[in-house]
């Protein structure tokens with residue numbers, strides 16, 4: 531597929547964002563997957579199993595929002611979740627998924643259905659939040675190797691996930707999205723900071 535200038539620029543920007551996270555340890559063992567909406571019908575998504583620390587546009591595959599692959603290659607094993615989000619909300623412009631120690635552990639300790647955050651200035655990184663003095667919630671879905679099952683669990687909890695612009699998958703990682711790449715990245719950085727703070731606070735305060 532030949533790409534127009536906007537798609538080429540979007541691919542470069544997505545790769546820069548992926549490398550930024552990966553080089554900071556958010557994508558160990560090729561973990562994580564990333565996508566960017568190109569227009570109403572098409573998106574770019576990372577190929578499966580590639581090293582995210584050195585990602586280039588050649589590692590991005592074009593596909594339709596309905597799931598038809600538009601080039602050769604094997605798209606992310608978690609493509610189904612990305613598609614479910616783009617299909618659910620045409621305003622979603624980018625979806626980012628990473629694996630960190632904080633997001634993996636925080637979804638397991640006490641097996642929560644959601645995590646609550648209160649009192650952190652960083653809460654303002656999540657669109658719609660203007661103060662630390664409120665409580666925000668991040669839903670936790672049980673992990674599954676069946677993307678249809680995960681997508682249907684997400685559909686049932688979508689109203690909870692909407693204001694969070696994200697959700698955790700238990701023992702697995704976090705998904706975050708936004709209207710564009712910059713806001714998706716801000717949401718992901720914000721949630722990762724909040725999760726790392728809470729994990730460390732629990733350790734320091736001996737909370738289970």
Ligand SMILES: CSCCC(=O)C(=O)COP(=O)(O)O
Nearest residue numbers: 559561562563578579606607
């Ligand atoms: C080695 S991590 C296991 C797979 C995973 O959870 C992930 O995010 C990466 O899968 P992909 O097919 O997108 O490379």
Ligand SMILES: [Zn+2]
Nearest residue numbers: 561562702703
């Ligand atoms: Zn994953």
